[in-house]
Amino acid sequence: MSLNIKHLLGLKDVPKNDIQLILDTATTFREVLERPIKKVPTLKGTTIVNLFYENSTRTRLSFELAEKRLSADTLNFTTSNSSTKKGETFKDTVRNIEAMKIDMIVVRHQSAGVPHYLTKISNASIINAGDGRHEHPTQALLDMYSIREKIGKLNNLNVCIVGDISHSRVALSNIFGLITMGAKVSVCAPPTMLPKNIEQFGVKIFHDINKAVAENDVVNVLRIQLERDAGNTIPSLREYHNYFGITGDVIERNNKDILILHPGPINRGVEISSEVADGPYQIILDQVTNGVAIRMAVLYLLGTMN
Numbered sequence: 633m634s635l636n637i638k639h640l641l642g643l644k645d646v647p648k649n650d651i652q653l654i655l656d657t658a659t660t661f662r663e664v665l666e667r668p669i670k671k672v673p674t675l676k677g678t679t680i681v682n683l684f685y686e687n688s689t690r691t692r693l694s695f696e697l698a699e700k701r702l703s704a705d706t707l708n709f710t711t712s713n714s715s716t717k718k719g720e721t722f723k724d725t726v727r728n729i730e731a732m733k734i735d736m737i738v739v740r741h742q743s744a745g746v747p748h749y750l751t752k753i754s755n756a757s758i759i760n761a762g763d764g765r766h767e768h769p770t771q772a773l774l775d776m777y778s779i780r781e782k783i784g785k786l787n788n789l790n791v792c793i794v795g796d797i798s799h800s801r802v803a804l805s806n807i808f809g810l811i812t813m814g815a816k817v818s819v820c821a822p823p824t825m826l827p828k829n830i831e832q833f834g835v836k837i838f839h840d841i842n843k844a845v846a847e848n849d850v851v852n853v854l855r856i857q858l859e860r861d862a863g864n865t866i867p868s869l870r871e872y873h874n875y876f877g878i879t880g881d882v883i884e885r886n887n888k889d890i891l892i893l894h895p896g897p898i899n900r901g902v903e904i905s906s907e908v909a910d911g912p913y914q915i916i917l918d919q920v921t922n923g924v925a926i927r928m929a930v931l932y933l934l935g936t937m938n
């Protein structure tokens with residue numbers, strides 16, 4: 633079995649068979665991660681560059697670890713210690729890196745569309761590790777994997793994405809992926825944190841967190857992206873927490889069977905209370921563990937295509 637896609641730029645238009653294949657392949661790699669020697673020779677001889685123009689903890693380390701677990705050769709590029717600081721353009725940087733004979737590029741960038749642009753200027757296989765407010769496909773894949781692992785299915789599941797939807801690439805990738813896999817997707821946020829015409833993606837809208845928690849099986853909680861000016865969309869973080877924060881009270885009043893996800897990083901006491909972030913309803917660190925397996929699956933499937 634092989635993928636229909638050559639690059640992973642987003643989950644929009646990725647067929648169900650491809651998502652299914654990535655999730656199933658990740659199950660095999662999840663088992664590898666439990667072995668005493670957590671390494672396979674699958675991508676020996678493949679060179680991968682992690683091109684990170686924006687900060688990251690989970691995604692960057694998780695890709696790097698996945699590459700090492702697959703025995704690939706890995707290069708790490710970050711802007712802070714590169715010749716970008718000397719005025720080199722993005723295109724020149726990429727062409728110089730490509731001249732070193734690399735096979736795959738994992739890219740995170742603050743501008744939407746950069747992974748698509750890379751497919752025009754590079755012959756490498758491109759994986760989007762988050763582009764601006766656009767998409768973060770491996771995050772959505774690991775979220776779907778984690779839900780399926782815990783509940784056993786995605787089809788017909790009610791999943792609500794809560795928080796700063798308008799600045800979120802995680803939200804869009806989750807909406808596309810979950811709908812393709814048959815889930816019923818909703819969003820819950822103040823009107824100022826929702827993109828115009830969000831309904832066009834086939835999602836239901838909640839403005840009441842109690843209803844959202846009561847009527848869903850899964851809630852995926854998003855951080856307020858203050859670095860993208862999201863603070864201007866609400867009166868204060870305290871008010872946001874009072875009306876939209878996921879707390880023990882909200883869960884216990886409305887739905888004790890709820891499953892809570894969060895892509896991280898968490899802002900404790902804002903979108904989620906510490907009680908919930910460390911409590912029995914959440915699977916936040918399982919998501920991080922599964923992220924390595926999902927990235928191994930994506931790298932393996934794209935890296936072994938002819």
Ligand code: CP
Nearest residue numbers: 688689690691895896
């Ligand atoms: N979830 C996520 O993308 O986290 P990082 O920004 O730390 O990679």
